[in-house]
Amino acid sequence: LAKTTQPISMDSYEGQEVNITCSHNNIATNDYITWYQQFPSQGPRFIIQGYKTKVTNEVASLFIPADRKSSTLSLPRVSLSDTAVYYCLVGGLRAAGNKLTFGGGTRVLVKP
C-alpha cells in the first residue's frame, strides 16, 4: 500500500489559492490519487481524482508530476467555507480486493 505524507495544517486567507502537496513515493502503477474534504461531524467528500498530469474540475485542480511520487491539490480563491481537513488517498482496485487507506490529512484554516 502506498503511504502518503501531507502537511498537518496550513492557514490561508479568503480569496487566496491554497496548494496542498501529498507525497506518495511508493505509488504503484495501477494506483489512482484521490483527494477528499471533510468537515467536522461529517463523512469525507470526494473532491478530485487523477492518475497523471493535470486534472481540473469545478472546485479544484490536481497536479501530478511524471514520476507520480507526489501530487498537489490546488484550491483556487478559497472562502471561509473551505475550512476543512483534506485527505490524500492513493490506491486502486485490484482483482484481489481493495484497501483504500487514508493518511492523517491536512487541516486547512481559511481566515477572513
Next chain:
Amino acid sequence: NAGVTQTPKFRVLKTGQSMTLLCAQDMNHEYMYWYRQDPGMGLRLIHYSVGEGTTAKGEVPDGYNVSRLKKQNFLLGLESAAPSQTSVYFCASSPPGTSGILNTGELFFGEGSRLTVL
C-alpha cells in the same frame, strides 16, 4: 436517493456489551468499507468488502466482525465493547471503476455513527 445510511447515529455502551452498526447503500455499489476516526485523527480502515458474501481485514480489524449477506448492507459488529473502541465510525461504498485494472471507485460516505464505550 438516500446514498449511504448508517444506523444508529449515536450509541453509548458499557464495557463488555455487544452491538451492531448497520450500513445501507442504495447505489448498487459493489464495494463497502468500515472506517473509524478518533478525535483529531485520520480515518483508519477496519474491514471492507468487495462483494456480497465476501469480507476482508483492513488496518485495525481486531475487536470487530463484519458481514455482507446482502449487497446493499454491510454490518459492523462489536462482540465485547472496550473503551478503546470509542470513536466515530464511518461507512463508505464505492462502485468498481471502468478502466480495467487502472481504476478506483470514488468513495461515498455515510454521516457517521458516534459510539461511546464507558
